[in-house]
Amino acid sequence: MFTFIPITHPTSDTKHPLLLLQSAHGEKYFFGKIGEGSQRSLTERKIRISKLKDIFLTGELNWSDIGGLPGMILTIADQGKSNLVLHYGNDILNYIVSTWRYFVFRFGIDLNNHIMEDKEVYKDKAITVKSFNVLKNSVNNETEVFNSFQKGVLGSIVSKMFPKHAPTDRYDPSSDPHLNVELPNLEAKVEVSTNYEIAFNPVRGKFKLEEAVKLGVPKGPLFAKLTKGQKVTLDNGTVVTPEQVLEKERHFAKVLILDIPDDSYLNAFMESFKDYDCAELGMVYYFLGDDVTINDDLFRFIDIFDRNDYGKVKHMVSHNKISPNTVSFFGSALTTLKLKALQVNNYNLPRTDRVFSKDFYDRFDKPLGKGTSVSESQERPLNTVIEKDDIHIFAQNKKVIFEPFHRNEEPMKCEITGDVPAFSWQKIFEEHVKPLEFPLANVDTVINDQLHVNNFNNTAEKRRHVEIISLGTGSALPSKYRNVVSTLVKIPYAHADGNIINRNIMLDAGENTLGTIHRMFSQLAVKSIFQDLKMIYLSHLHADHHLGIISLLNEWYKYNKDDEMSYIYVVTPWQYNKFVHEWLALENKGILKKIKYISCEHFIDDSFVRMQTQSVPLAEFDEILKENSNHEVRRKLDLDRDSSYRDVDQIRKMYDDLSIEYFQTCRAIHCDWAYSNSITFRMDENNEQNTFKVSYSGDTRPNIEKFSLGVGYNSDLLIHEATLENQLIDDAIKKKHCTINEAIDVSNEMNARKLILTHFSQRYPKLPQLDNNIDVKAKEFCFAFDSMIVDYERIGEQQHIFPLLNKAFMEEKKQEEDFEDVESIHDPEIKLKKQKKN
Known part of the structure; x- marks a missing residue:
């Protein structure tokens, strides 16, 4: 028996489909896209992947499609998995993994990138997988992106990122050419979609013991030979064949997984699959990109597969206008609802609305809830031979089970289980919140009066106040109740004419920050947030702090690309800037023209500005490797002398553009190239004395000298990590984090007016330590929860x-x-x- 379990489907916070294939013996395989939020979805549903063997990536490989893969690999490695194979149909995969070299490093796991040629077959003891690589432009059959030398360099980089043995204590990444070599230039966007046919290896028939004994076969080794399909010769010369002592072999239906990124691929898919052999095809999964139109053209392609001699082919469709926008992370949503019952204006009710395809739902008579929004792509009904009972909506609970069948004797065995349950906030409130008997909390005030209400920047009073949204408040990796850390701060600025503009800044952005934003806000509110987003700041290179940044840049570009005067400032350690350039060269070079980058090091409160490592030119890579192999002492790579000069012109421009009075960083006590920061904003064009100073710790041990008494002194707002409970001081020292009391002490020494504590360990994901803490000298303070919206003037209300x-x-x-x-x-x-x- 083989089971397909949908891990994610297109929703606000999990944009793409991911399938887990599991055998009866426990082997596990991923097929689809590892988007941001995939790992958290596994945690939410308590699905373990310790036996995961292979990941088969489908479609194109933009960040949206695989933004969850780096974090997934790190977690799998940390769980002790010794090997993992990534399968894909183009050698761009090695380039992609190489771009992560500045922040992904794990020894002990053997990561193998298997580039599958078109029609190549991969087989193990359970399944046989055949790849279909569909080129967007079928006229150009050139699929290789890199030459043999470039492939060798990329393969060498990946091997260094995942060494089998731990490096010595003397190992210095800044001197390793593998981690500092320039990547090959990409001349054009790679436009290929990888798809797969999955065949399950047949099951041999049961051994007929009585029949073997009748034929004179003695018990022992000859039995084993027969079960393995080998004929045997008895002592008397009689030849016994497997067919005489085995029941008929049983087979499974085949499965196709087709990933169509957009409409422009459709003709190429028609051409690639027009002669496909549908014999024993049981199921086709269609992973349709957002830009695929649900119309007759699409179904002309789908109709190709409606032919099979062994029974009806089932069709499972994933599309953002077909799959339901269910709440992916119910544990987190329920936490939000309970907290909203206590502070109704500090949280938005997670949104589940969606515009569905009228064409699809009308043609196949699928139920839709009352008041659902629909849109149509064509005036006439969809023209297709597919019957309504044979097409299904891809969603998390739609399991598909394949069992073996006897050819020519019985139909294929393919069972689809699970329906999309009706979702009701009112029912959830009655079951989970009402029994708590919170004062003033009832279904009207918390649910009915708050449906689709946005509590961020929504009143005249709030528009003049600083507001903070804690989009993620956990550490290390996403958990059921807390996503990894991300904080948005809105700082208003009043012009002389009374007009108020917002400066939104993002302080770190862990994986799936964008998903949380889309779950919290309407599309109109999202547009407003990103049009006001002026800066993304990254404190250090640990993956839980930045795997959401590329998605934010893509979203920002969507709303600002046509505004010639609009730019976004990106302040990060220098290594991350290299990653951004390498990644966007692959996905969208246009964004690079709109980014104004400044290194965190250039804001350092110190006379000494550290130099960054000079990149090794690709052409010199082999020469340096040979040179290093002939010497006991490795040659240190050159430093970029120019990088020690602060980018004064760019800093001044940022000060002017964002009305900033001062921006400083200090080195955090955490890892190399880690920073805490402090930014002083001007608030009023008519009053130069009206400023607001916000300080952000990032990850660090208590830093009284440089942070409290240095750059952050007298901050209006301090946002500080409080990773561990007070009794875990030894863990805090070891992992270079702060306990809650240590974070409070930093605030007290800083003389901060107000304090927000965040970045809590996932070992207590629901509630940090509220008692047994030292006194907070700040006027107000609060503990951050995911999706919390807090007005700076009302931070202290949580204490009640x-x-x-x-x-x-x-x-x-x-x-x-x-x-x-x-x-x-x-x-x-x-x-x-x-x-x-x-």
């Missing part, structure tokens, strides 16, 4: 609900304990963790 927060999460605490009790029976690691906690 502290007594109710423990009560709010009793249900989740009980569920987690029950799960750990069950899992600890099978998993010694969870058992040990539970014993330590107790």
Whole structure:
């Protein structure tokens, strides 16, 4: 038996489809796209992937399609997995993995990039996979992007990113040419879509013991030969064949996974599959990009596959106008609802609205909820031979199970289970919130009066105030209740004529920050947020702080590309700027013209500005490797002398463009090239004395001298990491983070007016330590929760609900304990963790 389990489908916060294929013996394979949020979806649904063997990537490879892959690989490696194979139909895959070299490094896992030629077959003991590489422009059959030398360099880089053994303590990444070599130039965008046919290896028939004995076959080795399909000769010369002692072999239906990025690919798909052999084809998955139109042209292609001698072909369609916009992360959404019941104006109700395809739902008579928005692509009904019972909507709960069947004796066995349940905030409130008996919280105030209400920047009073949205508040990796860290700060500026503009700045942006924004806000509100987004700041190179940045840049560009005067400032460690340039050269070079980059090092509160490493020219790569191999001491790579000079012109321009009075960084006590920062904004054109100073710690140990008494002193707002509970001081020292008390101490020494604590360890994802903390000298403070919107003038209001927060999460605490009790029976690691906690 083989089971296909949808891990993600197109929603606001998981944009693409991902399938988990699982055999009865436990082998696991991914097919589809590893978009941002994929890993969190696995955590949400308690799906373990320790036996994951292979990832088969489909379609094109833009960041939207694989933005969750770097984090997924890091997590798989940390779980002790020794090998993993990435399959794809173009050698651009090696370039893609190489761009991560500045922030992805794990030893002990053997990562193998398998580039599959068109029609190439991969086979193991369970499945056989055949690739179909469809070129967007079928006239140009040139699919190779790099020459043999360039391929060798890229392969060498990937091997250095995932070494089998840990490097020595003397290893210095800045002196390793593999991690500092320039990547090959990309002349044109790679436009190829990889697709797969999956065939399950047949099951041999049962061994007929009685028949073998009758034929005189003695028990022992000859039995084994027969079961392996080999004929045997008995002592008397009789030849016994497997067919005489085995029941008929059983087979499985085949599966096609087709990924069509946009309408311009459709003709190429028609050409590639017009003569496809549909015999024993049981299921076709259609992973349709947002820009694929649901019309007759599409269904002319789909109709190709409606032919099979063994039974009806089933069709499973994934598209953002067909799949439901269900809440992907229910645990997080329920947390938001409970917190909203306590502070109704501090959270938006997660949005589930969507515009659906009228053409599809009318033609196939699929149910839609009352009041659902629809749009149509053509006036006449869809023309297709597909019957309504044979087409299905791809969604998380739509499992497909394949069982073996006897050819020519019975139909294919393909069972589809699971329906999309009706979603009701009112029902969820009644079941989970009402029993808590929170004062003033009822279904009208929390749900009915708040549907589609945006509580960010939504009143005349708020438009004049600084506001903060904590989009993610966890550390290390996404969890069920907290996504990785990301904070948006809105700082208004009043012009002399009274007109107010906003300067939105993003302080770090972990994976799926954009998904959270889309879940929280309408498309109109999203547009406004990104038109006001003026700066993205990255504190350091750890992946949990920046895997969401490329998505934010793409979204920003969508709303600002036509405004010639619009630019976005990107302030990061210098290595990340190299990654941005290498990645956007692959995906969208146009964005690079709209980015104004400044290194964090150029804002350093120090007379000494560290130099960055000079990139190794591609042509010199082999020469340097040979030179290093002939010497015991590796040659240090050259430093970029110019990088020690602050980019004064760009900094002054940023000050003018964003009405900034001062921007400073100091070196954080965390990892190399890590920073804390402080920015002083002007607030009023008529009053130069009216300023607002915000400081952000990033990840760090307490930094009293440089941060509290240095760049951040007298901050109006401090946003500080508080990763660990106070009793875990040893862990905090080891991992170079702060406990809650240490973060409060930094605030007290800084003389900060107000304090927000964030970046909590995922070991207590629901609620940080609220009591047994030292006194906070700031006028107001609060603990950040995901999706929290807080007016700077009202930060302290959360303190009034502290007594109710423990009560709010009793249900989740009980569920987690029950799960750990069950899992600890099978998993010694969870058992040990539970014993330590107790």
